[in-house]
Amino acid sequence: MSIADGAATTFYDQVGGHETFQRLVDAFYREVAQDPVLKPMYPEEDLGPAAERLRMFLEQYWGGPTTYGERRGHPRLRMRHIPFHVDPDARDRWLRCMRIAVDEAQLAPIHEATLWDYLERAAHAMVNTFEPSGVGPDAGGRPTL
Ligand code: HEM
Numbered sequence: 001m002s003i004a005d006g007a008a009t010t011f012y013d014q015v016g017g018h019e020t021f022q023r024l025v026d027a028f029y030r031e032v033a034q035d036p037v038l039k040p041m042y043p044e045e046d047l048g049p050a051a052e053r054l055r056m057f058l059e060q061y062w063g064g065p066t067t068y069g070e071r072r073g074h075p076r077l078r079m080r081h082i083p084f085h086v087d088p089d090a091r092d093r094w095l096r097c098m099r100i101a102v103d104e105a106q107l108a109p110i111h112e113a114t115l116w117d118y119l120e121r122a123a124h125a126m127v128n129t130f131e132p133s134g135v136g137p138d139a140g141g142r143p144t145l
Helices: 003-008 017-032 046-062 066-072 078-080 088-105 107-126
Strands: none
Touching: 017 046, 017 088, 046 066, 078 107, 088 107
16 A cells, blocks of 8 residues: 555555554553453453454454454444443543553544544443442342442
């Protein structure tokens, strides 16, 4: 893909392709690993497979390889997040980790704004509870309030 291709390239290509998305999710999960609310939400101790799923999803969303769809099917992201307690606190923590990762990626301002706008809207759409943690259907069998 040459520069001369200009507007015909995808956002995925414009920001640097696979390498850029790899760096983005690596930085993001490095932050998640240190977050006391987010880290315990991940079913697997090793965040590597989760990082790979997020990377494949983002690459596909922005016009890159469609590996995510081939391996995981339709994203149905809201549905896939239902088992997790995504309240506004979790959303803000997720966005804080992602903000650090996006800053480190050092994208051109127009790309950064486009990516961030999407991530913010997606994160707000992913919120599935306003109950405090431990209350509600995911209370692990304990009586709910
Ligand atoms: C708002 C806060 C969010 C929290 C707390 C959260 C948390 C989680 C957790 C715990 C998982 C399971 C880990 C795994 O096995 O993959 C997951 C999966 C995933 N999340 Fe999120 N997430 C959030 C927002 C988002 C957003 C905004 C996106 C997309 C832009 C996203 C994309 C994904 C993808 C692609 C998967 C893997 C789905 C699959 O199984 O194929 N998440 N998330």
